[in-house]
Structure formats: structure tokens, C-alpha cells
Amino acid sequence: MIDTTSKGTVIHLGEQRLQGIYFVELPKEDKENLPYRKHQTMRNDIIHVSTDDMSRNAHIRNALIELISKAKHKVLFCSFLFADDKIVGALCEAAERLHGGVYILTALDKHLRAEIIDEPDSDVDKNTTKLQERARRHDEHLGRLAYAGAWLRSVEDCHAKFCVVDDICAVVTSANATQEAYESNPEDGFILLNNDVAKEFGRLFSYIWRHLATLESVPGSRLDVHSCKFQVPTWSNLTGESKIRPVATLRTTENSLLSAAIEVIDRAQKHISIATYSFMNMKNHPIGDALMRALERKVTIDLLVQPRNHIDEQRLSLAWLLNLSPEQVRIFGHRRTHTKSIVADGQTVLLWTGNLESRHGWLNGIEVGIVIDDKSAASAVSAWTKDVMLRHTHVAFNSPSMFELVTAGQLSALKGEWVLYLSPPIQTEFFVDALSGNTVELLEMNGKSVLRCGKELLFDITIDLENRRINVLKRYGKNIFVGSTSKGWLAESVVSIARQNTPLNYKNKNSRK
Amino acid sequence: MSNPKLTDVTGLLRSALSVNQQTAILAKEVPIYEVEFSELEFSEEISLPLSDWAVLALTRALGEISPNDVDSYLGLGATVSVSLLHRLLENGFLNSLGNENGINSNRKPTKAEKINESFAEATPKCYLSQTGFKALELGMIVQHRVRSARLLFSADPLFFIGIADEKKQNYVTHQRKRPLESADVPKSFHKFDALFALPSIERLSSCGIEATIPGLPGRFVGVKPGSQWEVRRSELRTENKFVQRTALLALAMHASFRDSKLNWKVYVGQARSNRVITPSINPSLFFDDDLNSLSSFLAALESNEKWPRLLGGNLREDGAFDVLCNTEFLLSLMGDSAIPADSRLPFTLGDWHGWLLIHTAPSNSEAGRAAFYTLLQRQDASLRQDFDLTCAKLADTLNAYWSMELKLPSAEEAASELWKKPALRAALCKRRLQTDLVLPYESAEVEK
Numbered sequence: 001m002i003d004t005t006s007k008g009t010v011i012h013l014g015e016q017r018l019q020g021i022y023f024v025e026l027p028k029e030d031k032e033n034l035p036y037r038k039h040q041t042m043r044n045d046i047i048h049v050s051t052d053d054m055s056r057n058a059h060i061r062n063a064l065i066e067l068i069s070k071a072k073h074k075v076l077f078c079s080f081l082f083a084d085d086k087i088v089g090a091l092c093e094a095a096e097r098l099h100g101g102v103y104i105l106t107a108l109d110k111h112l113r114a115e116i117i118d119e120p121d122s123d124v125d126k127n128t129t130k131l132q133e134r135a136r137r138h139d140e141h142l143g144r145l146a147y148a149g150a151w152l153r154s155v156e157d158c159h160a161k162f163c164v165v166d167d168i169c170a171v172v173t174s175a176n177a178t179q180e181a182y183e184s185n186p187e188d189g190f191i192l193l194n195n196d197v198a199k200e201f202g203r204l205f206s207y208i209w210r211h212l213a214t215l216e217s218v219p220g221s222r223l224d225v226h227s228c229k230f231q232v233p234t235w236s237n238l239t240g241e242s243k244i245r246p247v248a249t250l251r252t253t254e255n256s257l258l259s260a261a262i263e264v265i266d267r268a269q270k271h272i273s274i275a276t277y278s279f280m281n282m283k284n285h286p287i288g289d290a291l292m293r294a295l296e297r298k299v300t301i302d303l304l305v306q307p308r309n310h311i312d313e314q315r316l317s318l319a320w321l322l323n324l325s326p327e328q329v330r331i332f333g334h335r336r337t338h339t340k341s342i343v344a345d346g347q348t349v350l351l352w353t354g355n356l357e358s359r360h361g362w363l364n365g366i367e368v369g370i371v372i373d374d375k376s377a378a379s380a381v382s383a384w385t386k387d388v389m390l391r392h393t394h395v396a397f398n399s400p401s402m403f404e405l406v407t408a409g410q411l412s413a414l415k416g417e418w419v420l421y422l423s424p425p426i427q428t429e430f431f432v433d434a435l436s437g438n439t440v441e442l443l444e445m446n447g448k449s450v451l452r453c454g455k456e457l458l459f460d461i462t463i464d465l466e467n468r469r470i471n472v473l474k475r476y477g478k479n480i481f482v483g484s485t486s487k488g489w490l491a492e493s494v495v496s497i498a499r500q501n502t503p504l505n506y507k508n509k510n511s512r513k
Numbered sequence: 514m515s516n517p518k519l520t521d522v523t524g525l526l527r528s529a530l531s532v533n534q535q536t537a538i539l540a541k542e543v544p545i546y547e548v549e550f551s552e553l554e555f556s557e558e559i560s561l562p563l564s565d566w567a568v569l570a571l572t573r574a575l576g577e578i579s580p581n582d583v584d585s586y587l588g589l590g591a592t593v594s595v596s597l598l599h600r601l602l603e604n605g606f607l608n609s610l611g612n613e614n615g616i617n618s619n620r621k622p623t624k625a626e627k628i629n630e631s632f633a634e635a636t637p638k639c640y641l642s643q644t645g646f647k648a649l650e651l652g653m654i655v656q657h658r659v660r661s662a663r664l665l666f667s668a669d670p671l672f673f674i675g676i677a678d679e680k681k682q683n684y685v686t687h688q689r690k691r692p693l694e695s696a697d698v699p700k701s702f703h704k705f706d707a708l709f710a711l712p713s714i715e716r717l718s719s720c721g722i723e724a725t726i727p728g729l730p731g732r733f734v735g736v737k738p739g740s741q742w743e744v745r746r747s748e749l750r751t752e753n754k755f756v757q758r759t760a761l762l763a764l765a766m767h768a769s770f771r772d773s774k775l776n777w778k779v780y781v782g783q784a785r786s787n788r789v790i791t792p793s794i795n796p797s798l799f800f801d802d803d804l805n806s807l808s809s810f811l812a813a814l815e816s817n818e819k820w821p822r823l824l825g826g827n828l829r830e831d832g833a834f835d836v837l838c839n840t841e842f843l844l845s846l847m848g849d850s851a852i853p854a855d856s857r858l859p860f861t862l863g864d865w866h867g868w869l870l871i872h873t874a875p876s877n878s879e880a881g882r883a884a885f886y887t888l889l890q891r892q893d894a895s896l897r898q899d900f901d902l903t904c905a906k907l908a909d910t911l912n913a914y915w916s917m918e919l920k921l922p923s924a925e926e927a928a929s930e931l932w933k934k935p936a937l938r939a940a941l942c943k944r945r946l947q948t949d950l951v952l953p954y955e956s957a958e959v960e961k
Binding site (some may be wrong): 073099101104149151197199200203205207209221236 | 946957
């Protein structure tokens with residue numbers, strides 16, 4: 001709200017709203033009484049495995065290690081990352097024991113390896129040191145694997161995570177081969193003891209590895225990455241039974257994964273359980289359209305997603321879904337979730353390796369998945385996902401005002417009345433519009449105080465607590481949030497705008513007391 | 514002096530374009546001395562000057578000649594004609610007839626016409642000597658030259674290495690190091706006068722100086738009797754200190770059972786100039802032992818070495834010795850080649866280092882298998898192309914080289930054995946790629 005008085009322009013902050021879904025973290029003690037539970041499929045040929053993030057019992061890793069250790073001929077392993085010592089150890093042991101026969105698809109490009117730090121699908125806290133350590137481990141592990149006799153190749157857009165052993169067993173999982181994925185993040189997957197399915201995944205792996213790879217390091221005494229180029233023959237789409245069917249996105253060649261996701265959603269009559277790391281650009285997307293149709297059929301949707309407030313596309317996309325039918329859609333945020341599945345009515349499940357994003361993994365890129373039309377298998381996944389939802393770490397707010405956020409437990413900053421002095425380069429009208437039309441957050445960036453208005457506007461400020469005065473020094477040219485910390489929302493603030501006749505500079509910014 | 518390396522020695526032989534398989538090579542590194550001779554004699558052939566040729570040709574035509582004839586027929590003027598005739602007389606191209614009463618007893622008739630009436634003297638009268646006749650025939654004359662030169666020698670043995678590179682002398686005489694005192698001059702150098710006086714063939718086999726000295730024009734005659742020579746160590750400046758320069762002296766021979774006498778050649782290697790002394794050298798110049806025949810050479814070796822008596826009578830036609838080896842001995846002789854090849858067995862003879870060419874073969878199957886694996890490991894590129902074919906080819910090659918039919922490891926066995934070598938795992942993994950990633954899915958592709 002803006003008042004224009006004899007003293008100038010006065011802005012009341014608090015009612016301005018954030019766009020889209022915004023997640024607010026819950027106090028930690030709320031979730032301690034919700035233990036991890038395994039959910040059995042009651043079948044011998046389909047086993048559901050998941051990360052026990054409570055006891056850190058690594059079921060997915062243990063299952064993989066057991067299968068790899070029993071391999072008699074070959075192991076095919078696809079993971080963008082290789083930062084888990086134990087899984088690398090198991091693969092090295094297999095390569096030594098089988099005298100080769102271990103084929104790996106992973107990130108080999110130096111640039112790519114460095115980018116692991118900024119991997120968009122990062123499934124751990126944005127702690128730079130930790131991520132650098134993970135990148136270093138990845139590099140070191142590649143050297144170990146090459147030495148042990150594993151043959152490494154890299155396909156730039158391959159994000160799939162699956163393993164095939166002897167063409168008799170396949171594992172499809174959301175988990176990258178990292179310690180965090182196997183021990184900390186909510187992740188799950190299926191072990192498929194089915195020759196036909198395993199062989200189809202083996203065929204897919206062989207095709208990607210032999211024809212689409214652009215880098216390789218052959219087994220040898222050290223990692224020796226060099227480029228490679230192969231002829232790309234025709235690909236025959238994956239096949240499977242109606243009850244258990246491997247699916248994939250193979251760039252533009254095969255998009256059975258997209259068809260499967262739509263098919264599973266369209267099959268739902270009562271309830272859909274969705275788990276995804278991200279949910280972006282789903283409006284006007286075939287999957288978004290399928291979700292709309294489901295809501296029209298009065299199907300309820302529970303959605304588990306990682307709460308990434310800083311990604312506008314995700315906030316807007318989640319809001320779009322929720323606004324379609326607020327009473328049918330529930331959204332749960334879990335800080336570390338990385339699992340990826342869609343379950344329709346506890347009867348049909350699609351478990352896959354990609355994310356609910358616009359194009360990657362659906363119309364391009366390389367991802368795999370498995371569709372199972374079986375109540376026991378689908379129920380195991382939905383029950384396990386439900387447990388993670390119950391252990392949610394964040395609550396979703398739909399377009400909340402700053403005042404609502406503070407009420408929900410977010411920090412409040414710069415309460416009360418303030419006079420805000422603008423330095424000459426900043427135009428008063430522009431600043432008043434920025435402040436009154438957006439949510440305003442106080443950030444600390446590299447020891448400086450910064451006001452963030454809405455999504456893009458950043459102002460460098462100094463705060464004079466004694467005189468209740470805020471000096472606005474300049475506007476940042478770029479939105480650089482790296483290393484910023486939120487000090488709270490200006491949800492209970494009233495600011496009067498005044499103009500400084502001479503430019504303020506950094507020499508008098510020490511006025512904060 | 515450091516011990517010579519086989520690679521340096523074979524490099525020297527190769528640079529001297531010695532392509533034969535050498536049955537034995539002996540080498541040692543020797544310090545170089547610079548001997549500066551004030552007067553070395555050379556004989557040099559030069560073209561006969563036109564004026565000389567004209568006078569000699571005129572003499573042949575007229576039978577005899579006087580200064581008056583030279584001037585009358587050639588028009589050189591009285592003064593030049595007199596002095597020219599006298600010079601040819603002095604050099605022995607003409608002989609004087611003496612003052613024989615003015616009778617032109619040798620005068621031949623001629624159709625040549627005088628070009629002017631000369632007032633030059635009519636004496637002495639001369640006729641063509643044998644030397645003059647020969648010079649006229651060849652169009653060349655031999656001139657005697659005396660030069661100073663700095664020659665490089667080794668002292669033990671006394672052997673000519675080359676000449677000092679004059680272009681590299683950037684100091685003036687007074688800055689040069691003092692010559693060695695006579696007590697410090699190697700004793701072998703005291704024989705210079707006698708050696709240089711030998712006929713060229715003997716001189717070559719005695720100290721390596723041929724009829725000519727590379728870098729100096731003319732045929733080498735010898736040291737001018739009574740002239741001075743002085744000796745200095747040939748030194749090289751490295752890192753602010755002087756070190757004595759050395760040369761690599763190598764002797765090589767190719768033995769054949771068709772010829773009992775061994776033919777030795779000497780090769781001299783210096784920093785930038787290698788040379789081969791092509792004619793046969795008598796090894797007695799370098800050794801006390803008799804190395805002129807194969808039997809005496811082998812006897813000299815076996816008296817010095819702890820070798821098992823491997824060599825007796827097993828000389829092959831190509832000049833190598835057949836030697837049967839156990840595993841350890843065979844592997845130690847295999848060198849770096851990826852295919853079976855003759856090797857060099859090292860030995861010493863006095864202060865010389867030597868290498869004998871041997872054609873090895875395994876004395877048992879274990880040694881044969883060990884050799885197979887050693888060579889197979891060196892064929893990584895070929896193994897990556899076709900592992901099984903490489904194994905089979907190598908087995909065939911080895912058996913052919915050894916003239917045996919040993920049962921060497923199969924590709925399967927080799928694959929299992931070579932897995933211990935991480936560097937070869939690429940080849941092993943490529944071998945199974947087809948089985949692992951191609952064949953299992955081919956049927957699926959065809960069915961679709």
C-alpha cells in the first residue's frame with residue numbers, strides 16, 4: 001500500500017505476494033516419529049528397493065553390490081555420477097574377477113566433470129566444498145575403474161541410472177552412484193529379475209554405449225579420456241509384456257517413456273501419487289495435459305517434490321497444478337528427495353530416472369523407466385512414497401504474502417518505520433514501484449546488506465539503526481545470489497521515501513550500528 | 514672414461530652405413546689428444562698452367578726448344594720466354610741439351626709459322642724430359658706442399674681420430690693452453706716419425722691414417738724431418754670447467770664359416786663426425802690376443818668370460834651364433850623388440866666392451882612360453898586390433914625363428930595370463946566386446 005503525505009511517499013510492506021508455490025521449512029522435531037519402512041512387492045521377480053535415510057542403511061547400494069558380486073559374465077552400469085566408494089569397489093572387483101566385462105556410461109568430459117558441481121539435478125545441499133569433494137571422488141573413481149578393467153564411455157545427454165547384470169537382472173533407480181543417494185536422499189528403484197526385461201535394457205545400454213558415446217577411456221593403467229565417434233544404426237524400440245515393460249527416452253528416436261507416463265496418468269480413476277525431483281513447465285505439456293484430464297475425472301493427486309524456492313519455473317508450474325483444483329492436489333516438499341515415480345490407483349506404476357521437466361528426458365536426452373501393471377509392485381512404491389510425503393520437510397504455500405510467510409515461521413526483517421534515502425542515480429518512481437509491487441527480502445551478500453525486490457531487483461543498502469534510516473546506494477546490474485543469506489522478509493515494515501541530494505558512497509556505509 | 518653403450522655403438526655403425534650383421538662389436542671410449550704439427554708434407558696434383566702446357570707442347574713438336582723459339586712461336590716476349598724456360602728446366606719438365614756447338618741435332622721439321630722475329634737468346638736448348646712428357650699427357654703436375662695442421666689422436670691405442678676443427682678455434686695462439694711436457698706426452702706418440710714414414714697401406718693399419726687426411730687437401734706424405742710438433746689434451750668447456758673430449762672407437766667384424774680369417778673394420782665416432790676406416794685393420798694393433806681367426810677369437814672370449822660353452826661351432830650363415838637359453842638367460846637377451854630378433858650378448862676383452870651377435874632359442878618349453886608372453890606384451894596395438902590373430906601369428910613367428918615346433922599358449926590362455934598387466938586390459942576387453950555387447954542383442958534386432 002502507498003500513502004502520499006506531506007512528508008513524501010510512504011509504503012506499507014507485508015501484503016505483497018510471492019508468485020507461485022513457496023515452501024516453508026518445518027521444524028525438525030516434527031518428523032522424528034516417522035520411521036523409514038521397507039515396502040515389499042510380495043513378488044520374487046520384482047523387488048522394490050529404497051534408501052533408508054533414517055538409519056542410513058543403503059538398501060539400493062547393497063542390492064546392487066550383491067547383484068554385481070554375483071555377475072558371471074558382464075555388468076552394464078549407467079550413472080552420470082560415480083562418487084560412491086563401495087559401488088565403485090564392487091564394480092572394480094567384478095572387472096578383476098571377470099577379466100573385463102564391466103561397461104560403464106558416465107560423465108567423462110573434463111568440463112562435464114567440473115560441471116558436476118553445478119549439476120542442475122543436484123541431490124545434495126548446495127554446499128560447495130561438499131560438491132567439490134564429490135567431483136574429486138568421481139574423478140578418482142573413474143581412474144580406479146579404468147585400472148580395474150572397466151571400459152568407460154560418456155554420452156553427454158545421458159541421465160539414466162540403471163544397471164544390467166548378465167542380461168538376467170536389471171535395476172532401474174532414481175539414485176545416482178553417490179554416497180548421498182544411497183544413504184541420505186529419498187531414492188527408490190526396482191530390481192527386475194526378468195530375462196526379457198533385463199535383455200531389453202541390455203540392448204538399450206549396448207546401443208547407447210556403442211553408438212552414441214562421444215568420449216571413452218579404455219581399460220588401462222590410468223584414466224585416458226579421448227573422443228570417439230561411431231556410426232549410428234537404426235534403433236528398434238524397446239518391447240515388453242503389458243504387465244512389465246521397459247520404456248525409454250532415446251533422444252528423438254524413442255519416446256516410449258512419455259507415452260508410458262501419459263498412459264499411467266490416464267489410467268488413474270481415483271488417485272495419483274507422483275514423486276519427482278523437479279516439476280517445471282508442465283503447463284501445455286503432454287504430461288500436464290494428462291494431469292489436467294485426471295483432475296477433470298476427479299482424481300486426487302499427491303505430489304512429492306524437492307522444495308527449490310529459487311527456481312521460478314518450478315514455483316509457477318506447481319501453482320498452475322494446484323490452482324487447477326486446490327481440493328484435489330496436495331504438494332509435499334522434502335529437502336532431499338530425488339525419487340521419481342508415478343503410481344495410478346496403487347495398481348500401475350512408472351518408475352523412471354528423469355524429472356518432470358519440459359523437454360529433457362521426454363522429447364530429448366536419454367532416460368529409462370519401467371512400467372509395471374501390478375498391484376503389489378505399485379502399492380509398494382506408493383506406500384513408500386507416502387512415507388516420504390509424511391516425512392515432508394517443507395510446507396507448500398500458494399502465492400503467500402510476506403506477512404503469511406512470517407506467520408508461518410519465516411524471519412521478519414527491518415520491522416517498524418524507516419526512512420529510505422535514495423542516492424541520485426536511483427529514480428524515485430522506479431524504486432517506489434519496485435518496492436510496493438513486489439515482495440521485499442533482506443539479504444546478506446559478502447558482508448553487504450542487499451534488498452531484493454521480487455525476482456530480479458537488487459539494491460545495495462546501508463542501515464542506520466539509530467536513526468531508523470536506510471540508505472539505498474545503487475542498483476545491482478546483475479542478479480547474483482551466490483553466497484547470499486536471507487535475513488528475513490520486510491513483512492511488518494513501513495518505509496518513507498526520501499531523496500538524498502548528493503550521491504551516497506561506500507565510505508559512509510559504516511553507519512550500521 | 515665411461516663404458517660405451519650398445520645403442521651408441523650401433524648408432525655409430527649405422528651412421529657409417531654399415532648395414533651388415535656384425536658378428537662381434539668391440540668398443541671403448543678413448544681420450545682425445547690434439548697434436549699440432551708445424552710441417553706436414555703433402556703432395557698435391559694441380560692442372561698444368563696453360564703457358565707451361567704451350568711450351569711443353571711446342572717442345573714436343575720441335576724436338577728441342579730455346580727461349581728464342583718460345584718467343585718466336587708463342588709471342589711471349591724475350592724476358593718471359595727466358596724465365597719460363599728456366600723454370601721448366603728447374604722443375605724437371607725439360608732437360609738441357611748443353612751448348613753443343615749450335616747444332617740442332619734433334620730439331621724436327623714443322624709447318625708452324627713464327628709469329629714474330631725474336632731477339633731472345635738461342636740458348637739453352639732443351640728437350641722434353643720424362644716428367645714433362647707425363648705432365649703433358651695428363652695435363653696435371655704434382656706439387657709438393659708443406660702445411661701446419663692439428664690432428665686428433667687417441668693414445669691407447671694410438672689411432673687417428675680426425676683433424677681439429679679450425680673454425681671452432683676462437684682463441685689466439687697465446688691464449689691456448691700450454692702443450693704437454695714431454696714427460697706427459699703419451700709414449701705411443703713418440704712413434705709418429707716412424708709411423709708416418711710407412712707406406713700408406715701399412716700406415717693405415719698401424720694408426721688409421723690413410724693416403725689422405727680428411728679435411729686436408731693432397732696426399733699425405735709425412736712429417737717434414739726435424740720439424741716440431743706439440744701435444745695438448747683436447748678439451749671441451751662445459752659448465753665453466755674443462756673436460757677432456759673423448760671419441761668412441763669401435764671394431765666390428767662379420768664372421769663366416771666360409772672364411773676362416775676374420776675381417777675387422779674400425780669405426781671412429783666423435784660428436785659430429787663419424788667415420789669408418791674401410792680397409793681391413795689388423796686387430797693386433799689393439800689387442801694382444803690373436804683375433805684374426807674365429808677359433809682364436811672364441812678362445813680369447815671364453816678365457817675371459819664365465820659363459821657356458823655355448824658358442825663352439827654354432828656360427829650361422831648370417832653371422833650370428835645359435836644359442837640355446839633357459840628362461841632367465843633368454844629373457845635377459847630379448848631387448849626391446851616386439852618380434853624375435855638376434856640379440857647382442859655383452860662381454861669384455863681387456864678394457865674393451867664387446868657384444869656378440871646371437872640367435873637365441875629356448876632350451877625348454879617353459880623358456881619358450883616366457884619369451885612368447887614377453888613379446889606378446891609388446892604388441893598392444895596389434896592385440897587391440899585382433900587379439901587371437903596376434904597370438905597365433907606370434908606363435909608361428911617364434912617357432913619359425915627358433916626352427917622349432919613348440920606348443921605355445923593359446924589366445925584363451927594368453928588372455929587369462931595377460932590380465933595381470935593393467936596396461937594390456939584394453940586389448941583384452943576389446944576381445945570380449947563382441948561377445949558381451951553385440952552378439953546377445955543381434956538376434957533381438959533381427960527378430961524385430
